[in-house]
Amino acid sequence: MQLDKIKKAGIIGCGGAGFPTYFKLQGKVDTLIINGAECEPLLETDKEILRNHLNIVIEGIKVAKELVKAENVYLAVKGYYKELISFLKKNEDGFSVFPLENIYPIGDEQILVEAITGKIIPEGGIPLDVGTVVQNVETIFHLGKLSLENENFTHRFVTVNGEVEFPFVAYIPIGMPILELLDIAKPKILLSNAKIIDGGPMMGKFITENDFIKKTTSGILIIPKQHKLIRQRTRDLEAIKRISRSACIQCRKCTDLCPRNVNGHRIEPHKWMRNLALGEMIPNEMAQICSECGVCELYACPMDISPRLIAQLMKKQMFEKGIKNENFHNIPERKKEYADFRKVNTLRLIEHLDIDQYNVHPHIEKLTIEPKMVRIFLDQHIGIPAIPSAKLNDRVKIGDTIGTSGDEDLSVDYHSSLNGKIISVENEYIEIVNEKNI
Numbered sequence: 001m002q003l004d005k006i007k008k009a010g011i012i013g014c015g016g017a018g019f020p021t022y023f024k025l026q027g028k029v030d031t032l033i034i035n036g037a038e039c040e041p042l043l044e045t046d047k048e049i050l051r052n053h054l055n056i057v058i059e060g061i062k063v064a065k066e067l068v069k070a071e072n073v074y075l076a077v078k079g080y081y082k083e084l085i086s087f088l089k090k091n092e093d094g095f096s097v098f099p100l101e102n103i104y105p106i107g108d109e110q111i112l113v114e115a116i117t118g119k120i121i122p123e124g125g126i127p128l129d130v131g132t133v134v135q136n137v138e139t140i141f142h143l144g145k146l147s148l149e150n151e152n153f154t155h156r157f158v159t160v161n162g163e164v165e166f167p168f169v170a171y172i173p174i175g176m177p178i179l180e181l182l183d184i185a186k187p188k189i190l191l192s193n194a195k196i197i198d199g200g201p202m203m204g205k206f207i208t209e210n211d212f213i214k215k216t217t218s219g220i221l222i223i224p225k226q227h228k229l230i231r232q233r234t235r236d237l238e239a240i241k242r243i244s245r246s247a248c249i250q251c252r253k254c255t256d257l258c259p260r261n262v263n264g265h266r267i268e269p270h271k272w273m274r275n276l277a278l279g280e281m282i283p284n285e286m287a288q289i290c291s292e293c294g295v296c297e298l299y300a301c302p303m304d305i306s307p308r309l310i311a312q313l314m315k316k317q318m319f320e321k322g323i324k325n326e327n328f329h330n331i332p333e334r335k336k337e338y339a340d341f342r343k344v345n346t347l348r349l350i351e352h353l354d355i356d357q358y359n360v361h362p363h364i365e366k367l368t369i370e371p372k373m374v375r376i377f378l379d380q381h382i383g384i385p386a387i388p389s390a391k392l393n394d395r396v397k398i399g400d401t402i403g404t405s406g407d408e409d410l411s412v413d414y415h416s417s418l419n420g421k422i423i424s425v426e427n428e429y430i431e432i433v434n435e436k437n438i
């Protein structure tokens with residue numbers, strides 16, 4: 001398959017970052033890893049795709065393998081899901097199943113690559129630096145759809161979970177209003193008393209009921225505002241700074257349990273917390289390799305303070321000042337001694353976060369989901385936003401191109417996810433009303 005076809009189909013990384021897939025598949029590597037780790041608690045999206053659409057995933061793997069010329073292809077899934085592992089092993093076709101430990105954040109590319117290949121990506125590096133490319137299961141599913149059915153990226157699988165009567169996984173049109181999705185899930189609490197998370201509990205972003213499904217949305221969680229998780233994740237930055245100065249006991253737990261530190265990088269969050277305690281925030285360049293996984297904030301720290309938040313702030317300040325880390329080691333490091341004792345077991349994490357009541361493993365439901373309208377943003381990927389190509393009042397069908405990447409190097413096309421009419425064209429987004437509502 002031509003890389004340009006993947007670009008024009010709008011396929012981007014579905015695991016969170018949204019990197020254009022054609023770009024990632026340009027390099028030639030030894031090892032291709034299909035990431036089905038789904039390390040965030042409460043999400044079932046990748047596992048459900050594998051259970052229900054393995055034939056399409058296998059086609060996608062063939063396309064990706066051919067493009068990157070990989071000799072080794074691993075489909076990585078947590079060994080904890082024994083039935084799924086045994087189903088996948090029976091269907092190994094051009095790939096080997098790699099059972100992963102049930103630890104968080106095993107799906108982080110850096111941690112995943114080390115777990116499978118034993119190679120440590122250099123500080124500030126990417127999997128390509130160690131001859132590896134990683135693709136999320138759903139991204140591979142879309143490659144398979146493109147190959148088998150010539151289908152552009154218009155829908156995605158989303159887990160809807162949390163404080164709802166009907167948790168489910170379904171194939172959702174990109175751009176669907178969150179409010180309409182919640183009408184199906186039926187929240188058990190008033191939305192004014194809830195926080196909505198796009199993604200998982202550890203790294204997901206807070207959104208509102210007025211937002212829309214994106215190509216990178218793997219889950220929508222509804223959690224009560226007064227829940228411990230929300231209280232911890234919504235603390236005011238000034239309060240965090242103040243508490244850090246008075247409460248950080250320099251126990252080093254944030255550093256000892258930091259997955260990037262355990263994996264051999266020199267990131268030491270307790271040091272930037274110590275600097276904070278001594279006075280003004282001094283930028284710590286190693287914060288640039290913080291993955292923002294949240295282990296330090298939501299699991300490690302006994303004083304409930306947040307090295308992650310301070311890392312986010314330092315990264316922003318360093319970016320604005322143009323400070324780059326010149327001191328990254330470009331040679332592989334060694335994993336830390338006692339690494340096995342510093343891993344964060346996902347079941348313990350769920351218990352610690354007090355979210356076990358939401359750990360209900362919803363399945364794919366065959367729902368007819370036809371939103372009244374969609375709003376499709378043209379910058380859902382990393383890179384240069386697409387340019388609107390559809391015009392006001394145009395009639396469009398599912399899969400029609402509405403935004404183009406042109407000749408831009410790092411961009412993708414966007415497509416209608418509804419049969420309907422264009423009702424708004426802005427530089428940032430396009431809105432389409434369902435033909436049934438015209």
Ligand code: SF4
Nearest residue numbers: 248249251252254301
């Ligand atoms: S874990 Fe918390 S208290 Fe301990 S060093 Fe880190 S920030 Fe300070």
Ligand code: SF4
Nearest residue numbers: 258290291293294296
């Ligand atoms: S969020 Fe905390 S634990 Fe995670 S990589 Fe950053 S410093 Fe380490």
